[in-house]
Amino acid sequence: MPDETSPENPEPGDAAPAGEDQLLAGLLPELPAGDLTELGPGDDAAVVGTPDGRVVVTTDALVAERHFRPRTASPEDVGWRAAAQNLADVAAMGAVPTALVVSLVVPARPPRPWADGWTTSLARGLAAACARLPGAEGCGVVGGDLTGGDQVVVAVTALGDLGGVPPVRRDGARPGDLVALAGTLGRSAAGLAVLERRLQRGAAAWAGGSGGVESAADEGVADLVRAHRRPRPPVAAGPAAAEAGATAMLDVSDGLLRDAGRVGRASVVAVDLSSELLLPHVDAVAPAADLLGLDPWELVLTGGEDHGLLATFPPGAVLPEGFSLVGVVTATTVPGALLDGRPRAGGGGWDHFGA
Amino acid sequence: MPDETSPENPEPGDAAPAGEDQLLAGLLPELPAGDLTELGPGDDAAVVGTPDGRVVVTTDALVAERHFRPRTASPEDVGWRAAAQNLADVAAMGAVPTALVVSLVVPARPPRPWADGWTTSLARGLAAACARLPGAEGCGVVGGDLTGGDQVVVAVTALGDLGGVPPVRRDGARPGDLVALAGTLGRSAAGLAVLERRLQRGAAAWAGGSGGVESAADEGVADLVRAHRRPRPPVAAGPAAAEAGATAMLDVSDGLLRDAGRVGRASVVAVDLSSELLLPHVDAVAPAADLLGLDPWELVLTGGEDHGLLATFPPGAVLPEGFSLVGVVTATTVPGALLDGRPRAGGGGWDHFGA
Structure with a gap:
């Protein structure tokens, strides 16, 4: 869930990014609700339906200057890619993606040449990947956490539903397949x-x-x-x-x-x-x-x-x-x-x- | 799941931390399996049982020098705290924690005064929180992602099961309660x-x-x-x-x-x-x-x-x-x-x- 750390909260340094409420106000409306979401952002946690009785879960982070360069990728691109790589991991188990949550590290100033408001653009990229990748349309972005830090990190966790089939692992291939x-x-x-x-x-x-x-x-x-x-x-x-x-x-x-x-x-x-x-x-x-x-x-x-x-x-x-x-x-x-x-x-x- | 990015993988910079396989070899044995885990680390995603038919999900990150100082907190402490704050969010919905996944940003050198092997110690802290906090004993650490970066970031996502009760939201208090x-x-x-x-x-x-x-x-x-x-x-x-x-x-x-x-x-x-x-x-x-x-x-x-x-x-x-x-x-x-x-x-x- 969005971290609403108060500025008075006794923590080392500045745990919440500046203007967090404003960032959230821009970002939250961009997030898709998701077909199976019973409770979205705003509480301590979200609630997502798991009709299969099991949930598939995977997490993968993108770090600025490691996985992407702000000079060659827009915030939308990075949001898209962060979503897409996690959606692919869910799909690779044979599951339909149902929900994403996102921990976002937001430096005091946007990395060049990104502009203020890049967090909203990144949210738009997450949403676009869910909307436009066939098979991910029902996936919501149901929660997240914004925190301050030195470099942009986008840590996405994706959930998925197996719809009654066994998970497809890596170890089941047999000669003749x-x-x-x-x-x-x-x-x-x-x-x-x-x-x-x-x-x-x-x-x-x-x-x-x-x-x-x-x-x-x-x-x-x-x-x-x-x-x-x-x-x-x-x-x-x-x-x-x-x-x-x-x-x-x-x-x-x-x-x-x-x-x-x-x-x-x-x-x-x-x-x-x-x-x-x-x-x-x-x-x-x-x-x-x-x-x-x-x-x-x-x-x-x-x-x-x-x-x-x-x-x-x-x-x-x-x-x-x-x-x-x-x-x-x-x-x-x-x-x-x-x-x-x-x-x-x-x-x-x-x-x-x-x- | 552990990111096995190859050194030859054409990406900007060094996406995987040095000696990732070795880090994983030290870290994985520390992680608790979890009572409802059907498939743990090592595949594209993990699979966790959701007997309630819904899953509670929350994410929260700790960033070095923002939420903790390596000078006053050991890696075990940070692992414990990262787990505990997410377990609390799950509990606050009325759910029993079932699984954690962790995205860990690992700088090339340990932050002072932490030593090499701190990722294993941090995993031990995650495990200790699950084992020693009454109510979290059945929670597994079922997957994660290691990546390089400039500063330590521990992004934990926690899942929980409601066991048939409605989620307890923030908005249900009534006069007289x-x-x-x-x-x-x-x-x-x-x-x-x-x-x-x-x-x-x-x-x-x-x-x-x-x-x-x-x-x-x-x-x-x-x-x-x-x-x-x-x-x-x-x-x-x-x-x-x-x-x-x-x-x-x-x-x-x-x-x-x-x-x-x-x-x-x-x-x-x-x-x-x-x-x-x-x-x-x-x-x-x-x-x-x-x-x-x-x-x-x-x-x-x-x-x-x-x-x-x-x-x-x-x-x-x-x-x-x-x-x-x-x-x-x-x-x-x-x-x-x-x-x-x-x-x-x-x-x-x-x-x-x-x-």
Whole structure:
């Protein structure tokens, strides 16, 4: 709940950000109520329905200059991304996101080039992610905490409902299972590369957010930048995969090979990816890779933060909408990820399989 | 869930703290599983049972040098306090705490005088609060996120189960209701005053935590310091109050008068506190107040962070164990808090009633 620490409250330093009531007054109206919310912000805690009788819970924080740069991401972008990465984690269990709560550390002055009122913009970004990511529409932002601090931190906790299906863990993949992916690969990493290069060239044009940026840039490149700033995890595909009997699933946040390796090790199998089946993903980022002088395979295999969902399904399963086949699960004495049946040599960016 | 961001992951700066795997290896074994936990740390999200069909959720962060000073609080103390303040918020709705998740910002070097391994100590503090606060024993620490950053931030989200009772909100107090309190008043504020004075005198003795401090100090003062470092909210009293039909309740985090005023304004009544009924609380802090040259009434009426529970009950209700009568609810045209039927003049530290 919003921390209403009084200025007289005997605590070291200034626990509440200046003008907290004003910040809250701007921010609260932006927050979506949520379909299952029984009590929203304003009390000691919120109350959210859990029809399944269990709740899925995950938390992930974004820290300024670690996970984002205020020079290249607007407060809306950061709110969106903070929501999206947590929504993806809920979806990766097979659950429908129901609620977010947010702890926000607010420095005395906005980080450059953000303006006063950025907390309201960030709330708008949280709300936009819930509203516009199919599968997250019913998710509310039901509570939070504002506190002072030296640097912006956005710590989001997401809840979800399993709707009667068992949670889809990482350790259920079995030899013979199909390996399938929903969402994109390598696009966020390519977008970040664009931003970092522009920053290196010095970019006054970045001040003030995303407004003038895309219009000045090639449309394809602009799409990649957008993919980095506002990742679009296929939230609805998570519960659909659970319904379809997915045996294992995770959110691809650290790169396909690395995350496939996690499923492999947790399940004690090899997740064998097929370069032929990944070709459409490579083709999709090839023009951008060319432009940037990057290897499209590297982007697809190791680029993180598109927050797609990697899942395994029993042999013969009909893949749910949004998923495409990318490989097969095989028995192995060295659990991890393979590409075309072999450990991929070299190429940084992934956890060497079996290590 | 623990963020396993790879070092190769293309992100600005260093998103994961150095040696994250090692930090996790030290920290995870400290975390209590929790009675209702179906899936703990290690996957994209945790799964916790919600027998009531609803979940109570709240979040609150502690920021170094804002809410605590590493010079006067050990990592265990900070973990305890981060857990306790969230457990109190859950209890204040009438719910039993079931699970915590924690987002932890970990600077490259420990803040002085904390040592390497402080994240494990902090986890131990979270666990100790759950284990030792009656009413929180079944609460697990089911997930988290470690990330790099400039200053320590501990953002805890707590979940709770209502066990079939309606949530106890702030806005249900009615004229004629009894006003009752569980827990202590003014002790945390007095303990903080002790610490701040010692700091002002320069206190090399504080390095390394609480070990040598209490032994060197008067036992009563040591108790107050402990009350500040490790507040003991009466967690079990929350669900007991809900069972007993409490009409309103909140966690007293910002001082009795201020928080009573919140109940009054939310419920559109006057929460009329009785100085006679508060006398035992005043007597309890009087020796410490004398020693510190503080006004014991000021401590009791405005001192925050003991995290007691202030509740209202229907006339004639039998107060549940742990609660004692401190006033009565009256009708008013100026909602807020009263002391002996009148607004309390002067005395900073509370929100002037009716404002």
